[in-house]
Amino acid sequence: MTAVFLTFIFVLAIFLGFEVISKVPSTLHTPLMSGSNAISGITLIGALASMQLSHHGFATVLGTLAVILATVNVVGGYAVTDRMLAMFKKKDKGGAQ
Amino acid sequence: MNFGQIEINFVYVLSAALFVFGLKMLSSPATARRGNLISALGMLIAIVVTLLAQGLDYRWILIGMVIGGLMGMTGAYLVKMTAMPEMVALFNGFGGLASLLLAWSEYHQNPGMAPVIVIIAAISVFIGGVTFTGSMVAFGKLSGRLPQKAIVFSGQHLINAGILLAVFGAGALFYLTSTSLLGYLFLVLLILIALGFGVTSTIPIGGADMPVVISLLNSYSGLAACAAGFVVSNNILIVAGALVGASGIILTQIMCKAMNRSLANVLFSGFGSGVVKQSGDGGPQGEVKPASAEDVYYILEAADSVAFVPGYGLAVAQAQHVVKELGDLLEANGSEVVYAIHPVAGRMPGHMNVLLAEANVSYDQLVEMDDINPRMDAIDVCVVIGANDVVNPAAVFEENSPIYGMPIIETYRAKTVIVLKRSMSPGFAGIENALFFRENTRMYFGDAKASIQALVAEFKGGS
Numbered sequence: 001m002t003a004v005f006l007t008f009i010f011v012l013a014i015f016l017g018f019e020v021i022s023k024v025p026s027t028l029h030t031p032l033m034s035g036s037n038a039i040s041g042i043t044l045i046g047a048l049a050s051m052q053l054s055h056h057g058f059a060t061v062l063g064t065l066a067v068i069l070a071t072v073n074v075v076g077g078y079a080v081t082d083r084m085l086a087m088f089k090k091k092d093k094g095g096a097q
Numbered sequence: 098m099n100f101g102q103i104e105i106n107f108v109y110v111l112s113a114a115l116f117v118f119g120l121k122m123l124s125s126p127a128t129a130r131r132g133n134l135i136s137a138l139g140m141l142i143a144i145v146v147t148l149l150a151q152g153l154d155y156r157w158i159l160i161g162m163v164i165g166g167l168m169g170m171t172g173a174y175l176v177k178m179t180a181m182p183e184m185v186a187l188f189n190g191f192g193g194l195a196s197l198l199l200a201w202s203e204y205h206q207n208p209g210m211a212p213v214i215v216i217i218a219a220i221s222v223f224i225g226g227v228t229f230t231g232s233m234v235a236f237g238k239l240s241g242r243l244p245q246k247a248i249v250f251s252g253q254h255l256i257n258a259g260i261l262l263a264v265f266g267a268g269a270l271f272y273l274t275s276t277s278l279l280g281y282l283f284l285v286l287l288i289l290i291a292l293g294f295g296v297t298s299t300i301p302i303g304g305a306d307m308p309v310v311i312s313l314l315n316s317y318s319g320l321a322a323c324a325a326g327f328v329v330s331n332n333i334l335i336v337a338g339a340l341v342g343a344s345g346i347i348l349t350q351i352m353c354k355a356m357n358r359s360l361a362n363v364l365f366s367g368f369g370s371g372v373v374k375q376s377g378d379g380g381p382q383g384e385v386k387p388a389s390a391e392d393v394y395y396i397l398e399a400a401d402s403v404a405f406v407p408g409y410g411l412a413v414a415q416a417q418h419v420v421k422e423l424g425d426l427l428e429a430n431g432s433e434v435v436y437a438i439h440p441v442a443g444r445m446p447g448h449m450n451v452l453l454a455e456a457n458v459s460y461d462q463l464v465e466m467d468d469i470n471p472r473m474d475a476i477d478v479c480v481v482i483g484a485n486d487v488v489n490p491a492a493v494f495e496e497n498s499p500i501y502g503m504p505i506i507e508t509y510r511a512k513t514v515i516v517l518k519r520s521m522s523p524g525f526a527g528i529e530n531a532l533f534f535r536e537n538t539r540m541y542f543g544d545a546k547a548s549i550q551a552l553v554a555e556f557k558g559g560s
Contacts, residue, residue, distance in 0.1 A: 035133055065161075
């Protein structure tokens with residue numbers, strides 16, 4: 001039953017994603033990609049939850065690697081997106097600054 | 098499910114809402130930065146609440162997060178804006194690999210998972226693996242570590258079809274034997290095949306098609322997270338993964354449409370592999386009219402409206418800052434200046450906009466193709482910098498041209514077109530550009546950056 005419930009969520013989220021993202025102007029497509037990259041680092045949540053004390057050895061190795069990679073995505077993705085978006089400014093007309 | 102987990106899941110709903118709000122605020126450059134921070138806040142909340150669960154191994158978590166955080170920060174603050182496509186490709190790959198590892202680790206801990214979940218675990222490692230190696234190849238091509246050209250050889254489709262068949266085979270065997278040691282071996286085999294398929298399916302795609310490929314890999318990285326979410330039954334992974342998946346699919350569609358090609362054509366045709374197709378009537382007619390810096394200066398000096406049309410050549414020459422300087426001088430001289438940007442200019446969607454924003458160009462001067470074309474007849478001068486196929490009138494006039502039907506920035510309709518170019522060599526598509534031979538076109542040969550600097554010097558000396 002859980003699988004059905006999760007599939008529901010999945011399908012609805014896809015539709016929501018289409019609606020929201022089709023409104024993003026092409027000017028912002030690069031930040032959209034790096035920002036969605038950061039969001040796809042959500043795997044981190046699953047990886048964190050899988051790091052149970054009761055697990056040992058190889059499972060810990062796999063989990064730790066997943067945590068590292070997903071954290072790179074989350075931290076790097078949000079940071080670089082912020083850096084890019086900070087550059088998008090509107091200037092007063094006529095002023096060369 | 099104990100009380101703690103229910104609470105955690107409720108907080109995930111909040112995170113999901115923040116992600117959606119954040120993406121919604123990306124619809125305008127004015128609110129985009131705040132949107133990104135809201136999305137990051139959603140992520141932070143999700144991370145913190147996940148760490149509140151009982152029985153977690155904090156030691157390894159801390160080590161992993163510190164290493165990953167440092168790597169991410171270093172990358173994010175050191176990367177040059179021109180290298181953004183490589184960076185995004187690299188991050189896509191990491192996301193894919195993380196999802197692969199998560200699904201693998203879940204199976205390692207609990208091989209007796211439900212049959213449905215076994216299938217999804219197989220899908221998860223497959224998408225994750227393809228995303229990882231595919232992104233690494235894209236990264237290699239974009240950063241020049243691998244040849245940019247499409248690598249095609251005979252029987253390539255056959256080999257790829259064979260690999261795909263092997264994927265289904267290994268997946269099916271894994272499903273049938275998932276609880277035994279043999280099943281574990283099939284999973285490892287499946288991972289190896291997926292990693293191989295990522296390489297073989299990406300190498301036949303040429304440099305100019307990279308915007309499509311990174312968009313698609315972006316989508317895959319989301320779908321991989323989604324599949325991993327099914328494996329560990331975590332709804333926030335599914336929601337966030339689906340959002341990213343949808344985003345990548347939309348971008349892929351936009352890129353394909355802007356190139357007037359189907360996704361299948363991009364993925365399988367090896368476009369730009371050096372096969373120069375002949376146009377029916379023996380190529381463009383007319384005479385090339387070269388211009389010197391002084392000639393171009395006089396044309397620009399007299400113009401009321403100027404549209405810069407940047408392409409990948411601008412990024413290669415790192416010319417965005419001098420272009421902005423020239424733009425400012427033109428504005429001071431009384432011209433109206435805009436920057437007209439084709440959707441596939443550059444190596445990833447929106448890349449040119451970021452480079453011009455970096456050079457302090459105001460975002461209301463960045464104009465999309467569909468906004469500039471209707472008023473192109475009223476533009477005095479178009480300055481094409483390092484763009485080629487996206488301004489080729491063959492797309493409009495020559496029915497047997499390979500790019501016929503592709504939407505272009507119709508610079509040929511402007512009163513005068515100045516094309517900055519190193520030489521007369523054709524663009525990535527390997528097609529002669531009739532624009533260079535037109536009556537109203539002047540060719541201004543040389544390195545883009547040096548050429549613009551010469552114009553800036555003319556303006557400073559002349560006025």
